Amino acid sequence: MKTTPFDLTGRRALVTGSSRGIGQALAGGLAAAGASLVLHGFDAERLERTHEAFAERFGPDRVDAVAFDITDEDSVAQGIAHIEEDLGELDILINNAGIQHRVPLLDLAVEDWNRVISTDLTSAFLVGREVARRMLPRARGKIINIGSVQSDLARPTIGAYTAAKGGLRNLTRAMTAEWAGAGLQVNAVAPGYIHTEMTQALVDDPEFNSWICKRTPAGRWGTVQDLMGPVQWLASDASAYVNGQTIFIDGGMTAVV
Template sequence: MSAFDLSGRVALITGSSRGIGRSIAEGLVQAGAVVVLNGVNVDRLSAAHADLAAGFGADRVFFRAFDVTDAEAVAAGIDWIESTVGPLRILVNNAGVQHRVPLLDLDVADWQRVMDTNLTSAFLVGREVARHMIARGRGKIINVASVQADLARPTIAPYTVSKGGLRNLTRAMTAEWARHGLQVNAIAPGYIHTEMTQKLVDDEAFNDWILGRTPANRWGTPADLIGPALWLAGDASDFVNGQVIFIDGGMTVVV
């Protein structure tokens, strides 16, 4: 099982004060990693840090609040992690937002906000982290995409486009960085029951549609993403490059 052992490896998870990012962070620290939580809501981030640090120790869990859409803030944040916590071995680009409105009514500012948060941030953080990883000749980058990288639904066009872009950003990173010892891959969650999707779960018609559309006949949970993330973060995936792993209960393979 040493191929799945992350002992002592420093991991940054963006957007990790709650939901999917928080669960992946907890899974990585359970596997031995030293994790750095990230977000922009300092109160929520601090609370998540306190909770995880209480369970795993203050020497295993850190946090750094910075805006992943701001290139200067990203550079400063990564420099702080490298100098204060240690050399980054793992990056999980998880930060993301949703905005639901029909395309004809979509404001350009809202389109740009979703693109910046979901796609450009992965480029900015990934590029800054890769500078250090390439110099050391090793590193794992996991981009959190979505089934919407391959599918589309009405009213969520910016999200769908950003996740499709994230799929191809994963490939572009692989094309340039794999030769330097980095493995860049993506996980593509299906419909996951989190605080952010609670309203959809509570919508009886939508919930019935999800259950009928998903062969596994249930919503996913953040815990369902931990195993695949651990695999991609550890040595067991050292020859896996540029792949998108769908974690969706079978949704994308049926009609």
Template sequence: MTIPSFDITDRIVLVTGSSRGIGRTIAEGLAEAGARIVLNGTNSERLESARAELAAVHGNDRIHAYAFDVTDDAASEASVATIEDEVGPIEVLFNNAGVQHREPLLDVSLDDWARVITTNLTSAFIVGRAVARRMTHRGSGKIVNICSIQSDLARPTIGPYTASKGGLRNLTRAMTAEWAGKGLQVNAIAPGYIHTEMTQALVDDENFNGWVLRRTPATRWGKPTDLVGPAVWLASDASAFVNGQVVFVDGGMSVVV
């Protein structure tokens, strides 16, 4: 029996929203597994800093950075074309870019609603389509959308985020329905509560932190590195017959009441 390969050596991977946070950790983990990484963000200074730090470990020829707005269709299409010309064919895309907005639904402005939906959901369609146009032509490729435990569950004050991540779950299914037959595997990772600089205020909130620990069977917050193993698996040939799935990395929170 031949064991499916988890090797992603030299595989070209684009990770959106990867200058910091979860995207940065996923990119770093994939680089350590041998992939060639293309970082993305809109803050050019922060993006270059991230590129330089990773390149110091993995080499300038293995770590690249392209600043573009993933919510801009024309800019994304042009940037994907440039990446493929200058770095090589994108073999794996991680749609990670996202924002949060905490406010009761009755008070959310339409502008804030649209900003969250556009950044978290529409950008995955925009970049995913730009990359898939080339992947389907080649007959192979992988897309991994970063969803959330809020793809299936909801709690007060994050309605736009919940709607966007639920939409991203079903966009993953729609992409599968249309592109699996053309050689693509499209899946998603759904993190639970992950301790990052963006969630530090929640960790510091005694009541909220206690709720997370009681609600999570593993009785801890997740770490960004907890997402690296599933990311490597979905980026590798070992997941060649996995399509349209949402892999929850949440310490068991989504399976208990």
């Protein structure tokens, strides 16, 4: 029995790219709210380590893991079919997996541009579409795309990433336009600069760290814990009339000049 509209007991969530970093933290937040998890990663060994740790933390009956290529249409179709047919129906999808590639646009190879767009944008379309095929007949489901402050801003050397995250914001709107009438809620969260193992080098750079703290009204880097609550809310019944929105979780960075 649910005690609050934020309770995710009885819901099953797939979080792509959840073997480490932000995805792992978001998966943990959903599980803490009661959800069962399907962890995902491309590195099978790292995924298995995360699976074992989560099974110990939340119980083996509440945690599964799958490894498939989110950029390959056939691999996505097979992966989602396996989850739905062998593990159980998905109620929540978090499109989190992504990569970064720092090169000035004039020097950016087309293959690297395509790799970033494929991983950060096309994958959300492929996985989202395949999951929606199952959610739509059930007339319920939550899809949450993980954007970035670069969904709305730009910085030098990350042009492909910026284009992908900007596209993800409008993909969220497109999914809403087509699927909201059938009972799905599709939204996005756009994290600011979050302190993780993958951003540690930037945190350790005194000049960049100083710029972030001065540029952000909150005066600090974000943490993965700052992202958990908003994602739990969007995944829950508490956000039942929220659709097509991108929620910026950035300490105020995009609100000021």
